[in-house]
Amino acid sequence: MASTVELASSFIEGAPPGELADVVADVQALTEGDDILPSLVPAFERYNESQLATVIISEFNKLEDNRYFDTESQTSFEVDHTTQTASAAQSSPLDSQNADLIKSLLKSLGNHAREHYSSSSYGVYPIENDSAVAILLVANRYSPNNFWNGRFRAIYTVPVSSSSTTVTGKIHVDVHYYEDGNVALNTIKTINVSVSSVSAESIISRIASAERDYQEELNRAFVGMSEGAFKGLRRQLPITRQKVEWEKVGGYRLGQDISGGKGR
Numbered sequence: 001m002a003s004t005v006e007l008a009s010s011f012i013e014g015a016p017p018g019e020l021a022d023v024v025a026d027v028q029a030l031t032e033g034d035d036i037l038p039s040l041v042p043a044f045e046r047y048n049e050s051q052l053a054t055v056i057i058s059e060f061n062k063l064e065d066n067r068y069f070d071t072e073s074q075t076s077f078e079v080d081h082t083t084q085t086a087s088a089a090q091s092s093p094l095d096s097q098n099a100d101l102i103k104s105l106l107k108s109l110g111n112h113a114r115e116h117y118s119s120s121s122y123g124v125y126p127i128e129n130d131s132a133v134a135i136l137l138v139a140n141r142y143s144p145n146n147f148w149n150g151r152f153r154a155i156y157t158v159p160v161s162s163s164s165t166t167v168t169g170k171i172h173v174d175v176h177y178y179e180d181g182n183v184a185l186n187t188i189k190t191i192n193v194s195v196s197s198v199s200a201e202s203i204i205s206r207i208a209s210a211e212r213d214y215q216e217e218l219n220r221a222f223v224g225m226s227e228g229a230f231k232g233l234r235r236q237l238p239i240t241r242q243k244v245e246w247e248k249v250g251g252y253r254l255g256q257d258i259s260g261g262k263g264r
Contacts, residue, residue: 008036009043013050016176016184017140017151020047020084037082044081056123058155060134071124072106096126098133098160104200105135112208113137117152132159135169135207147179156191156207160198167193167206171214189214 008027015023027036045066048057057079061068069076069092076092079085096102105124113120117139125134135156142149156169168191175185191214193206 004031005036005039008040012040012043013047015047017142017149017174019149019176041081044084048079048081048084056121056136056138058123058125058134058136060125060127060136061123071102071126097130098126101160101198101200102126102133105133105203108200108204109135109137112204113139116208116211127157131161132157134158135203148175148177150175154191154207154211158195158198158203165195165198167191167195167203171211173218187218189217 008031011023011027012020024037027040049059049062056070057068061070063069063076065078066081067076067078067088071094074091074093075089077086077090078088080087094102102124106122109122109124113122117137119141120137120139122135122137124136126132127134135154135158137152137154139152140150151172151174153172153174154169155172156167158167159165171187171189171191173185173187173189177183191207191210193210195202195206
């Protein structure tokens with residue numbers, strides 16, 4: 001049987017976008033009397049890294065002692081994974097033979113992010129002993145007053161050892177809608193696109209095209225579901241053309257009140 005910490009950790013790591021604090025509050029309520037949060041630090045760390053927490057916390061820019069680095073500002077910072085706060089910023093110069101490419105990618109990626117995403121963070125990091133770079137983009141939209149939250153994440157890897165290469169990666173889209181129900185969308189799209197040259201303009205252009213194609217694919221899927229599967233799930237109005245008051249269903253006489261006919 002799973003332990004309390006294991007179960008609570010699974011809740012933390014499965015928190016929908018923008019709702020981590022709510023999940024933590026629920027965990028604390030369920031474990032009232034137990035100081036469980038210190039035991040959940042590894043789960044908070046895994047959640048923040050996998051979700052690309054907005055200051056860009058990931059496996060690609062991780063240092064020791066809960067510190068992470070940012071190539072654009074050339075600083076490192078300490079992260080409290082439980083509260084999702086950053087502090088103790090220090091200078092951290094970019095030490096990579098691909099520094100010029102990383103800086104160019106950051107500039108092109110920043111233009112792409114500002115043009116297509118209203119609230120986003122991004123980063124480019126050297127990986128695999130400088131034989132490749134990782135490109136990360138995360139965009140969040142939270143609307144708790146309308147009972148929905150969403151997050152777009154994209155992680156790409158670009159080898160830099162040849163003049164012609166392939167950008168590989170994954171796009172993650174998570175949306176949670178919870179008005180009078182609990183509906184979640186969690187999709188992953190694998191990306192493989194060829195670039196003619198290892199240049200910032202070529203790489204970001206192909207990435208932008210792949211993201212646009214996937215968003216159009218999602219739009220077509222939703223239209224198809226709305227006109228097909230979802231429509232088939234909708235309950236049709238009875239012959240009276242009046243909505244059924246389900247809270248009073250126990251008092252209905254099926255033959256007379258629902259169908260409009262006369263009961264026997």
